[in-house]
Amino acid sequence: xxxxxxxxxxxxxxxxxxxxxxxxxxxxxxxxxxxxxxxxxxxxxxxxxxxxxxxxxxxxxxxxxxxxxxxxxxxxxxxxxxxxxxxxxxxxxxxxxxxxxxxxxxxxxxxxxxxxxxxxxxxxxxxxxxxxxxxxxxxxxxxxxxxxxxxxxxxxxxxxxxxxxxxxxxxxxxxxxxxxxxxxxxxxxxxxxxxxxxxxxxxxxxxxxxxxxxxxxxxxxxxxxxxxxxxxxxxxxxxxxxxxxxxxxxxxxxxxxxxxxxxxxxxxxxxxxxxxxxxxxxxxxxxxxxxxxxxxxxxxxxxxxxxxxxxxxxxxxxxxxxxxxxxxxxxxxxxxxxxxxxxxxxxxxxxxxxxxxxxxxxxxxxxxxxxxxxxxxxxxxxxxxx
Amino acid sequence: xxxxxxxxxxxxxxxxxxxxxxxxxxxxxxxxxxxxxxxxxxxxxxxxxxxxxxxxxxxxxxxxxxxxxxxxxxxxxxxxxxxxxxxxxxxxxxxxxxxxxxxxxxxxxxxxxxxxxxxxxxxxxxxxxxxxxxxxxxxxxxxxxxxxxxxxxxxxxxxxxxxxxxxxxxxxxxxxxxxxxxxxxxxxxxxxxxxxxxxxxxxxxxxxxxxxxxxxxxxxxxxxxxxxxxxxxxxxxxxxxxxxxxxxxxxxxxxxxxxxxxxxxxxxxxxxxxxxxxxxxxxxx
Numbered sequence: 001x002x003x004x005x006x007x008x009x010x011x012x013x014x015x016x017x018x019x020x021x022x023x024x025x026x027x028x029x030x031x032x033x034x035x036x037x038x039x040x041x042x043x044x045x046x047x048x049x050x051x052x053x054x055x056x057x058x059x060x061x062x063x064x065x066x067x068x069x070x071x072x073x074x075x076x077x078x079x080x081x082x083x084x085x086x087x088x089x090x091x092x093x094x095x096x097x098x099x100x101x102x103x104x105x106x107x108x109x110x111x112x113x114x115x116x117x118x119x120x121x122x123x124x125x126x127x128x129x130x131x132x133x134x135x136x137x138x139x140x141x142x143x144x145x146x147x148x149x150x151x152x153x154x155x156x157x158x159x160x161x162x163x164x165x166x167x168x169x170x171x172x173x174x175x176x177x178x179x180x181x182x183x184x185x186x187x188x189x190x191x192x193x194x195x196x197x198x199x200x201x202x203x204x205x206x207x208x209x210x211x212x213x214x215x216x217x218x219x220x221x222x223x224x225x226x227x228x229x230x231x232x233x234x235x236x237x238x239x240x241x242x243x244x245x246x247x248x249x250x251x252x253x254x255x256x257x258x259x260x261x262x263x264x265x266x267x268x269x270x271x272x273x274x275x276x277x278x279x280x281x282x283x284x285x286x287x288x289x290x291x292x293x294x295x296x297x298x299x300x301x302x303x304x305x306x307x308x309x310x311x312x313x314x315x316x317x318x319x320x321x322x323x324x325x326x327x328x329x330x331x332x333x334x335x336x337x338x339x340x341x342x343x344x345x346x347x348x349x350x351x352x353x354x355x356x357x358x359x360x361x362x363x364x365x366x367x368x369x370x371x372x373x374x375x376x377x378x379x380x381x382x383x384x385x386x
Numbered sequence: 387x388x389x390x391x392x393x394x395x396x397x398x399x400x401x402x403x404x405x406x407x408x409x410x411x412x413x414x415x416x417x418x419x420x421x422x423x424x425x426x427x428x429x430x431x432x433x434x435x436x437x438x439x440x441x442x443x444x445x446x447x448x449x450x451x452x453x454x455x456x457x458x459x460x461x462x463x464x465x466x467x468x469x470x471x472x473x474x475x476x477x478x479x480x481x482x483x484x485x486x487x488x489x490x491x492x493x494x495x496x497x498x499x500x501x502x503x504x505x506x507x508x509x510x511x512x513x514x515x516x517x518x519x520x521x522x523x524x525x526x527x528x529x530x531x532x533x534x535x536x537x538x539x540x541x542x543x544x545x546x547x548x549x550x551x552x553x554x555x556x557x558x559x560x561x562x563x564x565x566x567x568x569x570x571x572x573x574x575x576x577x578x579x580x581x582x583x584x585x586x587x588x589x590x591x592x593x594x595x596x597x598x599x600x601x602x603x604x605x606x607x608x609x610x611x612x613x614x615x616x617x618x619x620x621x622x623x624x625x626x627x628x629x630x631x632x633x634x635x636x637x638x639x640x641x642x643x644x645x646x647x648x649x650x651x652x653x654x655x656x657x658x659x660x661x662x663x664x665x666x667x668x669x670x671x
Contacts, residue, residue, distance in 0.1 A: 108630050110629075110630055110631055110632040111630050114629075114638075134635060135632050135635065197526075197527075198529060204615065205618065207627055207631060208618075208626075210633055213633045241529070244530075247533070248614065248615065248617065249509075259509075260508065260509045371635075373633075375634065377634070378441070381616075382445070382618055382619050386619055
């Protein structure tokens, strides 16, 4: 360990030297090339890695110029069919002259941070993260603060005050089901019935995946538990498993298309995406159980050691633009600027109507509650479902 | 002269030794060593004591159970296959086919094997659907066991039995016909030959092969990872969980402790194997 740390320190030090050298060079270039545009001059003057707003670059145009000069952006853990990320990435490449390298779309939030560690100083390290709250809050050292132009639209509780992390979108925990295979579930009790034998899956292992943990949390809340006590949720899944209704298979677009996983607890935007993907092949319906709903915002953050610092910041501007916020909405996720966009009339009304207003009784687990719930799951989940 | 030959032998060994040190020894030491440190690099016993939490102990028990069950069943079935093969001609078609098929199937693990099972006896699998539509038999009546520990037992046997065939067959072939003749000459029955000669001679090899199967089942990861996505009931899956979890954080170094726990089990098993192997070889010269 000590050896590894020493090596890492050496690597970091030599990298810093190399970067300093590069910085010096580009600074000289900027200075000598008198005929260059104002935008490029701005680039030369500012250190993109420490810029905390577009103004630091000398305005949005200068940020775009700096980002395009880098020419690339590394994103990680963004599946194309997750909350419209496929289109969001395409739009970014279309609008700006920047290639997006999308690595490991299916890894967990924890693995995003691990990738930042393992690839530190390399050109393939992730520039930006999209993280679950638990991982985001415990990884603050990895982030660079940045405030987007639409910063003021985002409620104060939904962002770190300097912009280390900012909520981007949330879904609701929903149940997707194949209406040809099973009847519509209208309550949790329905799922314990004969019709659902061996058919009910959740998206991942709740001791590992945030979406799956949220499914257990929803069941707990609907079953007499609370955000401080998710035991009823674990007990319910134990009963589901004892009845033979629990399907211990990780659902993917492939298992849904093949019919292996006819009932899936997952975020609404994922289930809605499946409905769209399977159009004409499978009647994938999405329902949100009446009563308490569970949501959980994901967080955007910039890697403090981003190999493309300007592009990373431009990506943030992109994410919080009206266009992309509406793309989240079109996928069935509630974007963080929703209220401001409704007020300003810039929201995609058709998409909002299709998704429906945010439910009255929406519970978000706090970091402490998530941690306590995760600890309980770690202790009991394996036994509950075996 | 002797000395010089030793030098050349050492030189010949170097590529292998370097390979083993670089790709086996160092990674193992680094991984297992990480179990003694916190995320910040400070020394700690916490991960080691974490090994003795009931939930973790339970996964070691399950792992041992899965490995033990598939090893014993695999060894018995595999030995019976070997015994049956003994009746065929050594260079005959049957023996050659079973031999080479076993050689291939013993290495047929991981995602491919899991997929093969999902495609045949998964929920939408060929056989599952055929049984359901033709005979109304639902093999998943009581729950979808393929994706839980019982599923592992079935799938592991698929590579355990062939492994037993290739490791145990040489021992059976080493049973010299002269021994049976000697017993007969001295007035012993077939039964006496088996109980007094064959079984005592074969026992070390049989137990050694069983231990090898145990080690094989105990350390298998990819097959289990491809099949089981809920619960992390066995140790290799716990290691995965500790490394990738986004809900239970800060357990990366616990993975090192778990790995060390597995290494300890493997060292004990493999030490037993080599002792038995030495006894076996006495009869194979």
